Amino acid sequence: MYLLKTNWYVLVLSLLSLALASPCLGAISGAIEQKDDRIAIVRVKITPPAPTTVIITLDLPEGVKIEEAKPKYSRLLDKERKAQWLLTGIKPGKLDILIRFNREVDVKELKAIFRYKDVSSGKIVEATN
Amino acid sequence: MEPSLPQTVRLDSEKIRRIREERGLTQLYVATVVGVTIDTISRWENKRYPSVKRENALKLAETLEVDVQEILEQPDDSKQDESTSKEEQPKEKTQPPEDKEPKEEADKGGRNILLILLWAIGLLGAGILAGYLIFKPSPFSLEVNAARFLPAYCAKGSLFPVLIRIDISPEDKRTVLIKEDIPRTLKITKAVPPYTSLEKGLLKWIYQGQTTNLKFVYIARMPQSIKEYKTLRFRGTVTIKTNQTVSVTIGGNSQITAAPFNWADKNGDNRIDDEEILDAYELLSGVKGMSSLLKEVETLWAAGQYRWDERAKRFVPEKIAHE
Incomplete structure (x- = not known):
């Protein structure tokens, strides 16, 4: 009976700590910074345990086109005004995507979505900047 | 039907060695499957007529793919047959004793319901406690989980990957035997790590080490001659030997359909969406030699979308019309 009680306490405490810790588990997040009128940087932060692959989707305002990007985008969906980067073999740390647009852009007009598979659950996670 | 054998039997050591060598099996392989050490197998093969437990003889016969009688010392076959048939008779007649007490108590139970109720509650409590103690995971017990990741579709004549992931705990030095029964019409073009043997559609790996997460990947080619939408089935087992031997069936996906879709296109809609490409990369990440499959x-x-070119025998990328 003692064993049963002890294990219940352990189980409850484990669940509680897991619930509290879950937002801090390995993930991908990012922010968009303005470098100058026509250049923005998507700063990506990867914390362990990191997935190996992430898709970053950048929503573009109407009339805005990407003139150059480093690294280059993997695909451009003109109609949907989206550019996507498929980043593979990523490791914990930081990663920057430098983008030059055809005209002045306020970063507040830009939206980035980070899509990846959660390492522990295997479920798709979507995070926005 | 299982042959009726005494608790201990004597093996024909020469026959064992000969059959094992004919089958091209190593002592390590046989030891792993039977669940004994290599030294034991060596002893069985070198002593003249070694005595072994009946269970081990049966496992050995199964491993060598022969009838158990073939590997036993057989001084006189006719006597053996007589004793066998005699031994079988009492077994058939034996019936498990019926426990009539609870029923009788229930019939008379009107008089003392409280006592029966208390007895039942006590029994239930004892059962729950016993179940908890029996099934509570012990920190020392070997836990094994094996799963196969197999695509839903693959076009005729094209390649697809299969991954077997094995999670074992706790960390310890061990021997792992993976047996994967694949359709004989499939051609394996690559395996990472390389397989130990492939014979009559039975793919085998033997791994020794203490890694807790193992990945075994192979690339197979869907036969060109297969009928469209025909399904192929896979099955397999993983046997792990440390101080105890545990054998589990490989779970996960077990069938693939020959259809004009890329292996990563799970729903067969002629598009690889974001989730499907993430799945493909997560599946094969860190596995050497998979880059051409992933690049495609x-x-x-x-x-955006693709089609299968039957004449060229390859997938052709196509831009979505509205883009």
């Missing part, structure tokens, strides 16, 4: 998937994803 990436090209199809980037294009």
Whole structure:
């Protein structure tokens, strides 16, 4: 009976700590910074345990086109005004995507979505900047 | 039907060695499957007529793919047959004793319901406690989980990957035997790590080490001659030997359909969507020699949609019309 009680306490405490810790588990997040009128940087932060692959989707305002990007985008969906980067073999740390647009852009007009598979659950996670 | 044998039997050591060598099996392989050490197998093969437990003789016969009688010392076959048939008779007649007490108590139970109720509650409590103690995971018990990741579709004549992931705990030095029964019409073009043997559609790996997460990947080619939408089935087992031997069936996906879709296209809609490409990369990440398979998937994803070119025997990327 003692064993049963002890294990219940352990189980409850484990669940509680897991619930509290879950937002801090390995993930991908990012922010968009303005470098100058026509250049923005998507700063990506990867914390362990990191997935190996992430898709970053950048929503573009109407009339805005990407003139150059480093690294280059993997695909451009003109109609949907989206550019996507498929980043593979990523490791914990930081990663920057430098983008030059055809005209002045306020970063507040830009939206980035980070899509990846959660390492522990295997479920798709979507995070926005 | 299982042959009726005494608790201990004597093996024919020469026969064992000969059959094992004919089958091209190593002592390590046989030891792993039977669940004994290599030294034991060596002893069985070198002593003249070693005595072994009946269970071990049966496992050995199964491993060597022969009838158990074939590997036993047989001084006189006719006597053996007589004793066998005699031994079988009492077994058939034996019936498990019926426990009539609870029923009788229930019939008379009107008089003392409280006592029966208390007895039942006590029994239930004892059962729950016993179940908890029995099934409570012990920190020392070996836990094994094996799963197969097999695509839903693959076009005729094209390649697809299969991954077997094995999670074992706790960390310890061990021998792992993986047996994967694949359709004989499939051609394996690559395996990472390389397989130990492949014979009559039975793919085998033997791994020794203490890693807790193992990945075994192979690339197979869907036969060109297969009928469209025909399904192929896979099955397999993983046997792990440390101080105890545990054998589990490989779970996960077990069938693939011959259809004009890329292996990464799970729903067969001629598009590789974001989730499907993430799945493909997560599946094969860190596995050497998979880049060409992944590159093809990436090209199809980037294009938006694709079709299978039957004449060229390859997938052709196509831009979505509205883009």
